[in-house]
Amino acid sequence: MKAVAFAGPRKMELRDIPEPQPAAGEVVVQVAYCGVCGSDLHEFASDMPSMRAAGVFQPVMGHEFTGTISALGEGVNGFSIGEPVVVHPGGPCGECYFCKSGAVNLCAEQTGTGYREQGAYAERVAVRAKQALRLSDTSSLERAALTEPLGVAIHSLNRGVLRAGETVFIAGGGPIGLLTLLAAKHQDAGKIVVSEPAASRRELSLRLGAHHAVDPAQVASVQVREITGGLGCDLAVECVGIAATMDDCLASTRRGGRIVVAGAFEHPYSVNLLNLLLQEHSIAGTFGYASEFEEARDLIVSGAIDVSPLISRFVSLHDLPSAFEELTADRNRDQKVLVAPNG
Ligand SMILES: [Zn+2]
Ligand SMILES: [Zn+2]
Missing domain, CATH: 3.90.180.10 (Medium-chain alcohol dehydrogenases, catalytic domain)
Structure with missing residues (x-):
């Protein structure tokens, strides 16, 4: 065969x-x-x-x-x-x-x-x-x-303990990012913001129900803060696997919020643990x-x-x-x- x-x-x-x-x-x-x-x-x-x-x-x-x-x-x-x-x-x-x-x-x-x-x-x-x-x-x-x-997308939201009404920031509008968007919508998330450099993918994410689709070239975290009245998102899901989008996730998440790492990082990424402590951020990996x-x-x-x-x-x-x-x-x-x- x-x-x-x-x-x-x-x-x-x-x-x-x-x-x-x-x-x-x-x-x-x-x-x-x-x-x-x-x-x-x-x-x-x-x-x-x-x-x-x-x-x-x-x-x-x-x-x-x-x-x-x-x-x-x-x-x-x-x-x-x-x-x-x-x-x-x-x-x-x-x-x-x-x-x-x-x-x-x-x-x-x-x-x-x-x-x-x-x-x-x-x-x-x-x-x-x-x-x-x-x-x-x-x-x-x-x-x-x-x-x-x-299944990967739903598991990542479970790892982030998404609750109904919460604001979700999704970094990356590829298949995993957009499936995470669909799953978050189905779980009655509040506002959903997708960051994605490609205009065609931003358009698709809006069609699929994202409330905002932002271009990370315009500093995604600034836009997320604006959209959330300065507070930041409750949950961020990193679906790319590079430092820039992980930076965006950390900077977009409110104090006490959660960040889920769904992107496959090829290189090590350093985290300021003092910041993590001060902001009570929780970072969770998700696998399968x-x-x-x-x-x-x-x-x-x-x-x-x-x-x-x-x-x-x-x-x-x-x-x-x-x-x-x-x-x-x-x-x-x-x-x-x-x-x-x-x-
Ligand atoms: Zn696969
Ligand atoms: Zn086993």
Whole structure:
């Protein structure tokens, strides 16, 4: 079958790889849609030594996907061929301290579809049966491909303990920033301010319900202070992973407020701890999702959160290598691009 493989920095190639065979307890999913994740683009474009180049991760990425069951391994009950599913790429072990306490995102024994195990930039992929979550019908296959990043967004708000009516500042209008916006709206946040340098993304964030979309070139924190009558936001979510936006988050947050770090920082960032103390700021990291994955699926399938405005376009496996080039050459060109490996 066809798959797109990482062949080294800035090199993705279409390959023929062996058809996946379901081991006991596994199912094979025929991939309907797989989202291109910012972290995949980052890995592709990075000059830093990568886990994939080092061979720790296998070469086929793709962890945000839906599809239909196409084969059942021994001992798998409760699924039938053709059934639509969304796949949890982590597949936590269920046995360790973290799994037993509900923090499955912190499990060190995750399956890692698209990382240690073959991902969904391929026609089919074998996963543990418990990674597959049912979808009510095939009509949600497209939208439900955003379950994984929406789960990330909801978890970040949970880490920030968002309460109804609170002002939220979101730094970055990429897919994670905008999904955080949709999730915050759904949780009845008060004012939501998005900072984003690209005008097209500012417009989209306003269309999706942001009350203000500010250009960080005009000093985001000054604008947030103006919008909040000088107080500052209750919660800031950093969705970029660079020093400038983290500075904006700290400077925009009121005394006693919370800052959640959702962006993947490539470089260390220093924090003035005296300031943190004086302002009683709480900074929380956020990693993946626990129960939020199922919650995200339900919100998408029921239509409670409409993620479809974030889907920019569809590409085939054949066109995926060039899409990686385009997406890294101009990061503002698209929001979520979905790969449709089976046409
Ligand atoms: Zn992702
Ligand atoms: Zn575990």
